[in-house]
Amino acid sequence: MTFGHEAAGFVVATGPEVHHIAPGTFVSPEGHLFCGFCRMCRSGRAHICENLRILGVDVDGLFAEYAVVPERNVWEVDPRIPPDVASIHDPFGNAVHTAYSGGGAAELATATVAVLGCGPIGLFAVGIARASGARLVIGVEPNEFRQALAKQMGADLVVDPRTEDPVEAVMAATEGHGAEVVLEMSGVSAVIDQGTRMLARGGRMSLLGLPSEPVTLDLTDQVIFKEARLFGVTGREIFRTWQQTTALLATGMVDVGPVITHRFALERFEEAFEAMASGRSGKVILLPQHPA
Amino acid sequence: MTFGHEAAGFVVATGPEVHHIAPGTFVSPEGHLFCGFCRMCRSGRAHICENLRILGVDVDGLFAEYAVVPERNVWEVDPRIPPDVASIHDPFGNAVHTAYSGGGAAELATATVAVLGCGPIGLFAVGIARASGARLVIGVEPNEFRQALAKQMGADLVVDPRTEDPVEAVMAATEGHGAEVVLEMSGVSAVIDQGTRMLARGGRMSLLGLPSEPVTLDLTDQVIFKEARLFGVTGREIFRTWQQTTALLATGMVDVGPVITHRFALERFEEAFEAMASGRSGKVILLPQHPA
């Protein structure tokens, strides 16, 4: 069994059709394998390709010593980005794409932004909102360890939904107006409903978290009368999001240091999984020996 | 009791603060009374004013011999628009605003557009989509009388949801891709769910119909993985939508003739209400005596 699609590593060998990437290059792969010819691919939306296959889901993934990836799915890592950070291009890109969806970064500047769920991707989103000119960044997260990380990533306010009603907390922090942008990272049905309730008139909620069941919403009062916009978000734009990711990571605009809480040599992968499951971790990185 | 907010008529008298509209002008009122000073008003979104009052709902409406309306809520009717058509500026504007929401008219040109619910506003939306460059316009409507009107307004295909599954019908008409734009006019919970299912990847559904209960949606498969966008829509943009409405009506780009199925003198209002309730009508117009 192989799975996993977040990684970075060195190109070991290339086929005869590869002209742009040389062996020895340090790269990170875009995990969405796209056909290049369907309506979505040919309108600049390859990440929602009609024939999409995903590394580690539909084809062998990156939990392996070597992986084969099409050249056009490979992103050359900016030399200013260290190897451990390089391995999070993929989930960081999820956060960028969610934050910049719809009106793009335009809606972040000077806005109040609420991030629902501060796992690693939510934590990245906090940092991206902060770096992109948000006026006020609010995180909602029940796990205390991650609440602290959200603060470190730049959240002005972190709400614990176990002790406080998140909708009331956001309203209180915004003079009753609500958040102009809500970034939904939890995939929890009740949280998505709360997201619509904390949304300001004319606001935007971008949904990356995947609810496992149908979600019931008060569309009339929370979406239609408010002229709210709900955006589904998946993957990352190929490769616009990677360009934005590089700008944010390579220049230090977002410091992901606090999110990477653990680093293990590859052979200690069992400890790494324990750390992931512990509830007291952000991103956990496995480091193989590498020739750099 | 007074209610109603769709109307057109002559200005009879003006107050000392009125400088732009003279007595005798033929006008139609924007029924959303806005404060002009809240965050929404001051960012160009007066139609979702935080202190909104609506003619015929919050204040006396237009089922009256005379009505008092703030000058800034009054729209001077283009002289090419006949008086009966003038009275539908308001609902026609709902249809314009719904069709042009989000990416604006941009998403209509060359797109497949499905209109869910072909009451008067849905029928207008069919005509607007057709005039704005839609490739294929599909109406969904159970009422046979209105099915015929949808055809007359320019629908290429009208689906009867009593005998056909609308999602399957739209998929069949689009080679399985779905509709790029869905305009939801029914407010029926199950129809909204169908709207998400017939939506193409990357598509947009604009919601004007008001469901009377919470709506359950399959967000994961029908919105998030497809990167669909759902837009709440209410009222009309003040007055950008009126400018667009004027262009569409005054130049004949949309002929609303088929939708106006009945015209009555004002005193025959009881017959008019019967016609409205009959299920065999489009828009029903009451015509008072007027000095034109």
Add this chain to the structure above:
Amino acid sequence: MTFGHEAAGFVVATGPEVHHIAPGTFVSPEGHLFCGFCRMCRSGRAHICENLRILGVDVDGLFAEYAVVPERNVWEVDPRIPPDVASIHDPFGNAVHTAYSGGGAAELATATVAVLGCGPIGLFAVGIARASGARLVIGVEPNEFRQALAKQMGADLVVDPRTEDPVEAVMAATEGHGAEVVLEMSGVSAVIDQGTRMLARGGRMSLLGLPSEPVTLDLTDQVIFKEARLFGVTGREIFRTWQQTTALLATGMVDVGPVITHRFALERFEEAFEAMASGRSGKVILLPQHPA
């Protein structure tokens, strides 16, 4: 010597790396050969690739019995489009891309659109503006033969700049407001200046015509105080424009019949060139024998 890049034809043979296009397919090539890896390609703007090569300019073109084109540059022609019309995908796409640039088709719906220069691409633009919901379409063109074609393509008004001042004519036709959209197809310095002068406040001018010398503009009064926007336009979006082109041509939304004024068998190419040079032609098509 080979040149030319507008064409359609049958795929005769494919290489081992070609998986999506089979021999016998009727196709039209996108003439911009892009690298796929530069910043522009990787942000969805391959048509302004930093390593761009153009068929018939930088590499051998399509004035040849056979041409070699990368698979990813090939567009399968919709079967509803006849072969002669298929050969104008490329210039028709220029017109689509110019018309839909910036705010996209959104700015055409309900707008006044002026097309400066009604050669074949300008004539296509007239038809596209008409099909996309323009309220008023004005052509400016000195050649009488082409003035007549502009009328046939749907222009409401055609201005002869030899006898009338185009700026005054546009102002007169718009109650002094000017055109909201100007599509510049002439590449003539003085005409570009006129374009800025006929532009409404807040308007958009898209520039496709290539002036052969620097252009002097009154930026202060005609662009800055009016908050006008000037957009450079080149080529076509790959392949979003082709999708739009297909929708417009295959459904009959734009009938290019009037623009294709001449058809010749390939061996009569000398007559074809004479027709092109005569000033009494629109698009001139050469028809080789073909196995269809």
Add this chain to the structure above:
Amino acid sequence: MTFGHEAAGFVVATGPEVHHIAPGTFVSPEGHLFCGFCRMCRSGRAHICENLRILGVDVDGLFAEYAVVPERNVWEVDPRIPPDVASIHDPFGNAVHTAYSGGGAAELATATVAVLGCGPIGLFAVGIARASGARLVIGVEPNEFRQALAKQMGADLVVDPRTEDPVEAVMAATEGHGAEVVLEMSGVSAVIDQGTRMLARGGRMSLLGLPSEPVTLDLTDQVIFKEARLFGVTGREIFRTWQQTTALLATGMVDVGPVITHRFALERFEEAFEAMASGRSGKVILLPQHPA
């Protein structure tokens, strides 16, 4: 003679029609007096009103003990903004509107931004670009005093056009790609030309500076083939820009401290004018006695 339109002060008295602003409120006026009824006003673009009058230009301005301003032109100052900073809402708003024009703030995040001319408005623009997520901010300014201020406002690089070619300097700093956003604040013909030359493919130049003569540009190579966009910018959006301005100033996202180089009591206005003319100043503030 009265002129000037940048100011903040206390409301002394209000007329009978004023309902939203009370005497004693600390306010700043929007200097563009708009009609509220023309096509621009009614499409959310009052700042380019067709009947525009400007405080201090068309009507008496704010170099006076008292001024009369329509209520709807008055902006209540956020209490977190100190009085001296409050007086620069107007020029700061110019900078916000220029920076956020077109694609809005979206194009700033992760972009390279060049600011041409670092007078007070240019200096504000440097700070706004920095706060809105620009990757690299480059100022171009010949005055050494202001070069230092540009650095203090957050410019990564300041180019002296007397000793360095600004186009070459920007290209060198961007690996030859150019700046994605150019904010033109100088109004100097040659600088505007340079702006187009330093613009990246697909880039945007927003023009606020007012050239006193026609400007000659190489449209073909610097705008059309690059698909660059040139945006005229004037005034500020009423009041969206003021909302953004408040967010940027009240939260400390932009610290305008370095730009306000001089503060004088009102009676020392002659010294203030000398400071302005000295070439060794940023913004010069006159402070009347006030009842706060």
